[in-house]
Amino acid sequence: MTSVKNGRFCKTGAALRFRPGTPLISGSVPPLFSTLAEKLGCQAPLSFAQEPEEAFHARVRNCFPEAETASPEGYLLTADNEGIRIFSRSEAGLFYGLQTLLDRVAEDGLCELELYETPVAPERGLKLYLPPPTPEGFAEFRKIIDLAAQCKYNFIMLELGGAMEYRSHPEINEGWIEYASVMNEYPGKTLDIQNRFPWRKNSIHTENGGGRVLTQGQLSELAAYCRERYLEVVPEMPSLSHSDYLLTRHRELAERRDDPFPDTCCPSNPEYHRLLFDLLDEVIALLKPRRINIGHDEYYSIGLCPQCKGKSIRELYARDINEIAEYLRSRNVGTIMWGEKLLDSHWRDGTPIGGAACPAGKNMEALPATFPAIDAVDPSVEIFHWYWGVDRHLEENFAARGMNYCFANFNAPAFKDWSGRISAPHARGVCISNWGQTSLRTLQRNGVLYDLAYSSFLLWNPCFGSEDYPDIDRLTFRRLYRLGEPEKQDDMQVLTLCHTVQTDLRFQYFFDGFLLDEKQYYLGDHVFRSGDGAEYRFPVIFGSNISNTTTDPARKDAPDSIKDAYEFDSQYQEISFETFPERDKESRMWYYCRYLLPASCASLEYLRFEPVNALVPQVQVKSFRLGSDLPRQTPE
Structure with missing residues (x-):
């Protein structure tokens, strides 16, 4: 039997019966596999085999002649009266196969099965703040990570900001704790601060770390928990904009000198880069990341200080991005940035946003255009494209310049033309975001858990598209209700x-x-x-x-x-x-x-x-x- 919900390459048959107990595992896999497999509740023989590319390709084609096996994350899952077998080119693929097995057994029971799955996109992520440094905070974080793993995501982006311990600059942490205490005085104070001045200000992220600081040891343990579940850890270090955590103790680096709560650094001040690079060195030494998100979104205070006034906005913005990207490259680390300030974007009613020039409004100063910088930015920088819902053609600006992009702040039910847009040559995947406290209930109430589960059906089943909302919605509620038992x-x-x-x-x-x-x-x-x-x-x-x-x-x-x-x-x-x-x-x-x-x-x-x-x-x-x-x- 085949069905849309099962995907393109799936054959199912009669129910299987094994004695209650613990699966009989064979194959070289980490202990976590055995722990998870116990949830099957039966003594089925369960084997894992990591195979070379050619052997895996031949095995999959023997079951499904039309299948492509390019991704190392793909897996083949088979089950019959002899037992259950999972094959993949990678250990991560074996892990995803096990997660699918557990999900299917919980929903439909164990049955005869031949299933081949490969991800629709190579990047499947979730952005979080750091949890509060308490046993309860860490327990909540681990539950969220387990859910992301069960839905077969492969990276977690953690905003560090002032909430990570910096041994080279302890004043950053001291300033962060004081600043968060002020901003968290009452609910909504951060919005009051944002709207208090005749200039645009960045959103304030003092939920990060619960307004406190995680030691490097604590952060290292959380990162290890993610990696054990095949989730790459992508640090996010806001820079240029959203730099309030840098400026609480280094106001001399601020672009806007009259802001009592500055959030933007002066890109012409070399001391700003020295400070940032010191912190990046600590992040790299601790987490050994493959790539880092350097922020650069919501860049509002532009060309105001004596060192920047009169300079080309295009050059100020692009040079800062490129200088940081080059520094990270020298450390063998790739660069990600939020991309809306590189776009000449407008709402459907013509209102300018993002990198477009914005005229002055009532009690609000004008903003110069930053979008021309797109032609001067290093094209190896990956763009986290969160304006996908402003105009579906905006990503073409990145693709035309050879820049890879990931649909970020992703909300799958709202997304139009999924199949066409995710298959574009420079589209890498999606990243769902939670901009609130890192707790399971907050993610539920913000709709993030729904997004996480809904998107996983799109990301692993090429038969699903934007038009399949009613079916995916029902599957999403069923999966989450089961996971929340x-x-x-x-x-x-x-x-x-x-x-x-x-x-x-x-x-x-x-x-x-x-x-x-x-x-x-x-x-x-x-x-x-x-x-x-x-x-x-x-x-x-x-x-x-x-x-x-x-x-x-x-x-x-x-x-x-x-x-x-x-x-x-x-x-x-x-x-x-x-x-x-x-x-x-x-x-x-x-x-x-x-x-x-x-x-x-x-x-x-x-x-x-x-x-x-x-x-x-x-x-x-x-x-x-x-x-x-x-x-x-x-x-x-």
Whole structure:
């Protein structure tokens, strides 16, 4: 049997039966493989074989004569009554094959199978801030990394900024802690600061590291955890712009001398590069990266200081990029940058943005054009192209100059013409971003977990395109709901409840100093009574395990939108992972969610919903049951 959801090269057959227990593993693989394989829960023989290119090519072609095997990340997965076998040219490919095996068994059970998969794009990434340096922060980080690995991503971009320990310049860390404390005084203060002055300012990232500093030892351990899961670590070191962390203790390097919170360095001051290169040397020595993102986005304070005034904007911007790229090249490190300031871009209504010249507005100074610098920038610099939703043709500016680009701040459901654009010669892949606190629940509420899972279907299944939103959306919710299942505990069992509510609460993105506080979204408790008379209370948290009855799952192509992208209800995506939505015949949305209760509880009676206060509307309950399985409804 074949189906769209299975991909182009897949054959499935009858169900397989093996004794319960631990898989019998053969092949030279790291211990992590054995740990993960235990989730299969059966004594199936499981073999891993890393093969030379020609041998792997021949093996795949024997099963699927039309298959291409160019990528070393591709794998062949077969299963029959004799056992399960995974083949690949690389250890990473074997790891991806194992992740697919676990995913398929959890969804459909173990069956006869021949499956060949290779990634649609070589770069598949997630951008994060560093977590707070606490046991809880590190645990959250590891959960997020595990999810990225389960979805077969291959790089993690970590913004370092002032949140990494710098032994050559401890004043950077001292300034960062003080600056973050000021900016995190109350929710939204960073936005207040951004909007306080008659000039444009950079967004402020004081959620990074929880406003604290990770030691080099702590960061090294997190990087090792990523690499063990075949995730390349790409450091992001904002420079030129977003340089507030450099300037708290080095105001003499600021471009705008009258800014009490400067965020942009003077590119003509050689001391700026000396400082930056000292920090880059520490990053390279610690993490040994293949490439580094040097930022350079949202460059607003331009040509203002005595050293820069009157100079060519094109040369100021391009020279700074090239000087840093050349320094990194001398260290055998590649360069990435955010690319919008190299584009002469406009919204559909003609409003200039990015690298286009912007006229002065009410209480806002004009911005000179920076896009001419694109012709002077080293073409080996990879562009993180995050203006893909402004105009789908903008990436052609990079391709015409031989520059590779990655669709960044990627939002797959909004992206138009996926198949055509990702197959363009200079398109390298995607990077999804979370611009809020590095916690699993924040990523859920920001829709990042949804993006992560949704994009993985596009990135590994060439049969899917932008037009397949309804099918991929349903698959995404099923995968995330399964991955979000509470960990099994011998003394606990799962209660699944289906409920809904109608409130006036709306979606909020948690970033720029707005941290998620679930107490603000707490509606009340479901109250149950067990057969022995004990009462159990389960919290109802809007946006986390319930949402509005009127939430709309439809995606729209609005002709009057200023964006060249699809639009959708973000409130629908924020509840993924924790809940599974289902629409009834009257178009009301219901939400399955799960709670843990003692395994000794054999019967339950639903008593009531108890709101936190009189203003909370009534939560409706449709059903509840012990267990966590969903009906098997996947598109064919």
